[in-house]
Amino acid sequence: MSTTLVIGNKNYSSWSLRPWLLLRHAGVSFDEVRLPLDTPEFRDQVGRWSPSRRVPVLHDGELAVWDSLAICEYANERWLAGEGWPADAAARAVARSAAAEMHSGFGALRAQLPMNLRRQPRGKHWDADADRDIARVQGLWRELRSRFGAGGPFLCGRFGIVDAMFAPVCVRFRGYGVECDDTARAFMDAIFALPAMQEWEAAGLAETERVGADEA
Structure with a gap:
């Protein structure tokens, strides 16, 4: 099952950085699609990826998860065995x-x-x-x-x-x-x-x- 994280510019997109950093640090394998913010490319392409028309959005097989914190929570359950949050x-x-x-x-x-x-x-x-x-x-x-x-x-x-x-x-x-x-x-x-x-x-x-x- 393929996994893709759709993000904005790495220079500017604070929301994209959050799940990307968590996934990369944890060694989760994913493809990356970058849609430059404030461009015709973004406006033309984002609707195909994101139901909210915002980034980031994670596609894991047929499942789409949008919103940075929701992606982090999903990753915590899917790949991190709950270790994304403290045990205490x-x-x-x-x-x-x-x-x-x-x-x-x-x-x-x-x-x-x-x-x-x-x-x-x-x-x-x-x-x-x-x-x-x-x-x-x-x-x-x-x-x-x-x-x-x-x-x-x-x-x-x-x-x-x-x-x-x-x-x-x-x-x-x-x-x-x-x-x-x-x-x-x-x-x-x-x-x-x-x-x-x-x-x-x-x-x-x-x-x-x-x-x-x-x-x-």
């Missing part, structure tokens, strides 16, 4: 809460600090709402690391879904020169040291497309 019930509950908060919240952070692997810090130009999001993210990272992170360098020790959900934030913080505490810097270092993350970055930096809204 309390750690698992808090990790799921943090992942869900990332999935549905942080609107100011998303809007004002879009993911762009090529971006270099050029000074602060976000507002107090984004500052609150930044503080909340770092607070979550501190909580997870202090309570559940003893088994490794990631939020709950071993790399899992919650780390994949926050990986694009690491790109945002680095690209915008966000002031980070020691916990945040150590977590970001761990994310950027992953071979799968380095593979994604190299491919994203090699892309030539530009999305104007994400070049601010």
Whole structure:
């Protein structure tokens, strides 16, 4: 049964990065289809792949799974034998809460600090709402690391879904020169040291497309 992950640009698509990173880190074999965002190609092709007309979407045989978190949950059951979440019930509950908060919240952070692997810090130009999001993210990272992170360098020790959900934030913080505490810097270092993350970055930096809204 063939497995295909349909994604957007690696430079810009934070939602695509999340399941791609989880699958690649876990060694899951899949084909990749990249549809460049904001292009006629995307508009022409996305409907054939995605019922929501958005990316990412995973095709596993005849099954289509859309939405980043849903794909991660499916992968956890299908290939990861449940190891995408911590084994401890309390750690698992808090990790799921943090992942869900990332999935549905942080609107100011998303809007004002879009993911762009090529971006270099050029000074602060976000507002107090984004500052609150930044503080909340770092607070979550501190909580997870202090309570559940003893088994490794990631939020709950071993790399899992919650780390994949926050990986694009690491790109945002680095690209915008966000002031980070020691916990945040150590977590970001761990994310950027992953071979799968380095593979994604190299491919994203090699892309030539530009999305104007994400070049601010």
